[in-house]
Amino acid sequence: MFASVVPRLASAATPADPSLADAFSHLAADVQETRTVTLRQLGLLESVALNAPDTRREFFLPVPAGVPLKDAALQFDGGYVRGDGGRVTMLLSLDGSPVLARAFTQDAGSVSLNLGVDGAPRNAGFVRLGLGFASVINQNDCTDQTAIGNVLRVDPGTRLTFRFDPADVQDLRTAWSALPYAPVLAVSGRKLSSSAYDAAWRTDALLQRDGKRPVMQALPAPGDTVDLGELDVPAPLRAIPAFAALAGGGKHVLANQAELGALVALGPRTAFGPDVVVADEPLRRTLGAALDALRLQVTGTSADALAAFDTWRKRTASQLTAPLAPGEVRIAHVGGRALIVVGDTRGIGALAHGWRPIDVSDRVIVHRIDVEQQARGDDIPLADLGGDPRSIDVQTDASWVARFDLAAASGNGRLPAQVVLDLAASPTLSNGGATATVYFNDVMIGARLINVDGARQRLVASIPRYALARTNELRVSFRRQPDAGCQARQAYPVAVLPTSHLRLAKATPEDSFAGMAARYASSATVYVPRAYLDDALASVPRLAVLTGAAGIAPATAKFAVASAQAATQPDGPFLAADVSFDGEKNPALYSAQRLSLSSPSGDTLLDMSGLSRVGVVSVASAGGQSGIVYRSAGAAPVLTDKLQLSRGNIAVVDGSGVLKQFNTVNPDELSDEPASSTDWVTHHWARWGIPGVLVVLLLALIVLAGRARRRHQAEQRRAQDEDRA
The missing domain is CATH 3.30.379 (Chitobiase; domain 2)
Structure with missing residues (x-):
């Protein structure tokens, strides 16, 4: 196929064109990735209402960790109603700094704001959007200012848009945080070997666990129709037939291996733009053959272009085609994107949530790893289950939440049996009380009145078996009595202390x-x-x-x-x-x-x-x-x-x-307790035994009373006989 192409190219070759060599040197070097993150993508499927008199909420919008942002902007969409009148105010903050405030004076209206966002790197990997909503009906009245008709609505379409340079992504931890909402998971083809399939489903499952919606994509082959979209092929590269064939954009049938190599080099997302690649042997072999075919076409152009192509291939494409060591995971920069390349199932452990923070290299090799850290005792700190010990400012009510999989809090024949919470609450100016109510998957399992003296108090609540689920939410709801009189409303802290934990006990899981x-x-x-x-x-x-x-x-x-x-x-x-x-x-x-x-x-x-x-x-x-x-x-x-x-x-x-x-x-x-062989006995003893015992006691009392009466009568007769004598 290529023997007929190369001679024609060689005979028509012109003197070295430095622009062609430069095109290979800068291939995809200036490509910027654009991201849009909406609240709906983060799981906010319906509007959120902030109620009067005072409500505050925070939303965490993910961005690539430690990477500078460009042209970042926040579009806030929502609305409000002001049926109860008074003074109504919205405060919007970014990363804890207030940036905008609005006072609403109409009975109802929409809110649409576009704010510029600082492009400084966020090492935590998110932009923190804070919203505050406050309402005062009449500041001269010493009454409750709660107003059900004053509400701020946050629309799920609220979004953060930004750009970043993929070249700034230099380690696996950052590459994972830079993945889009719907990352493309690429495999070698529709049919996979057992080992490649094993690596693919595990990678897909890890992405889903992090809230992603991965899209499967197979490496195209000659004869396949691909969607090039509005692909922009640099003008110098169009001197090469494979690149020229792709310059038209739109739907295109790949004619040969060289066109596949050009497609990989350009990296159009609609045709083949992976974010994560399962690089098994067939995929590496196919890509290597495609790049070899493309090199044959470049050979007929100029020596400078060939040298530039070889340099580009060694610097970028070889990260996809070079064999991986057992347990290796690495980054490849191809087509203007930073790709995560996995080879086998052992290396996937490095991408698990518990170990990802230490992936501060562009290449790691896993020799052995205990991903779930199963060596646990009977007590698991709530901090290990997503419940961050912290203080919460409570004006009237607030909640502390920990969410975890049951698999993370069970094993070796043990299940969650008790929640042990160590709490502390500060006093208020009016010495008002505070309560803590504990919910497990919305089932109330305990509550108590907290002493507002700042000292540690322990609340122990048993977890009924029927409340356990595959994914669990532990919620502690705090309520405070508001300050009396005409003083300004204030919030007072309540703390969930680091010694709070989940206690496991031996149990046999049901077949559910x-x-x-x-x-x-x-x-x-x-x-x-x-x-x-x-x-x-x-x-x-x-x-x-x-x-x-x-x-x-x-x-x-x-x-x-x-x-x-x-x-x-x-x-x-x-x-x-x-x-x-x-x-x-x-x-x-x-x-x-x-x-x-x-x-x-x-x-x-x-x-x-x-x-x-x-x-x-x-x-x-x-x-x-x-x-x-x-x-x-x-x-x-x-x-x-x-x-x-x-x-x-x-x-x-x-x-x-x-x-x-x-x-x-x-x-x-x-039932909460397993049935035993003594259940019937104890059940019927409680029903019939207790009344029987009471009857026996009553009869005994009657007999004793009769004996006492007869003894008393005998003593009286004896006394009368002595008096007569």
Whole structure:
């Protein structure tokens, strides 16, 4: 193919064109990455209301850590109502510094503000947006100023827009923080080997855990149609046929390997613009061949251009094509972007949240790593579970929250049993009291009145088993009695101290989604059929969603491909995606669009056909092991991060999340205390024994009273006989 091209190029070669060599030297060097981060992307799906008389909220908008920002601007969108009148004010701050205030005088209106944002690097990796809303109906009245008609609304479309230079991204930690909301995860093709598939789903799951929405993309091949968009090819490079063929933009069919090499060099995001690459051997070999073909075309131009191409290839493209050491993760700067390149599953552990802060190099090699740090005692500090010990200023009410996966707070046959909170509250001018109410997944588990003397106080609350879920939220709500009289409203601190912790206890997890999340903390094996490897672009996101919803840690789980010929039996807690086991006991059967549900006793609870584009997730057992099984029939649904498995043991799901959840577990198994052989005895003793004892005591008292009466009568007769004598 290339032998016919090179001679024609050589015969038509002109004297060395320095602009062509410069084009290779500066290829993609001046490309700037543009990002837009909205509150909706951060999980704020509905508007947030700030109520009178005084409410403050903060939002954290992620930016690349330690990288200077350019043309950064904040667009705040919202609205307000002022039905109760009075003085109404909004205060907006950035990184703790007040930057804008607005007083609202109309009964209602919209708020649309555009503010410039300082481009200084943020080492913490976020811009902190603070909002304050205050309302005073009448400052001359010594009454409650609460006004339900004065509200500020924050729209989820509020956004931060900025640009940055990818060349400033020099380490893996920064590269991860610079990933867009929907990063492109590139693989070598639609069909993957077992090892490449294993690395792909784990990487996808890690991205989802960090709130990303990864998009799968396969390396294009000659003959594929790619969308070049409005690709800008530098004029000097158009002297090379491969670059000239791409200059038209729009839809284009790759004619040969050289065009693939030019496509990788230019890096249009719409065609092949990865942010994370699973660099298996087929991908590296294909890219190497494409760049070799492109080099053949450059050879016919000029010696200077060839030298510049070789320099560019060694400096940039070789980071994608060079073999990776076992456990290696590195950065590549190709196509004007900083890419994260992973090779095998061992290296993925370095990208896990717990170890990412030390990835301050452009290349790390993982030899051994305990990602989940499972060596825990019976007490886990709440600080290790996302609950930052701190002081909170409370005027009337405020909350402290810790969110964590059940897998992070269980394992080795132990489950969360108690929340131990060490609290302290300062006195107020009017000596008003303070209360603390503890909620676990919105279930109130404890409350107490706090002494406002600044001393440490301990609140211990038991966690009922029914309150446990795959993902958990511990919330402590503080309330203070407002100051009396006409003095200005003030906030007083309440502290959650660092000694607060979660106490674990020995327990047997139920056969439910929450129980499986606890089992997965110790071990988990993910099973997929061979067909999943042949359709990686569709099945990798599905598997990543399922493991995330089930509570499986992607960096520590084992992975296995089930064979259709040989019988498969799990050797521990498992998640099976479209895989059947011999002797499987499953309360849900789904095949040929027909769903059947049964109770533990074998009674049929539901039998329905005609379902389409849904999947069924259920807790089953096989070979003496428990696990979660996913089944789909016909056209499989496109699962998204909206899938959240909480309680129960069966869920019918589709792209919108859980359609219906069932719980076929015996209610006795859901009680807070396990049943024992003495339950019947103690139960019936309490019902019949206590009244029986009371009857016996009453009869004994009657007998004793009769004896005492007869004794008294005998003594009286004896005394009368003595008097007569």
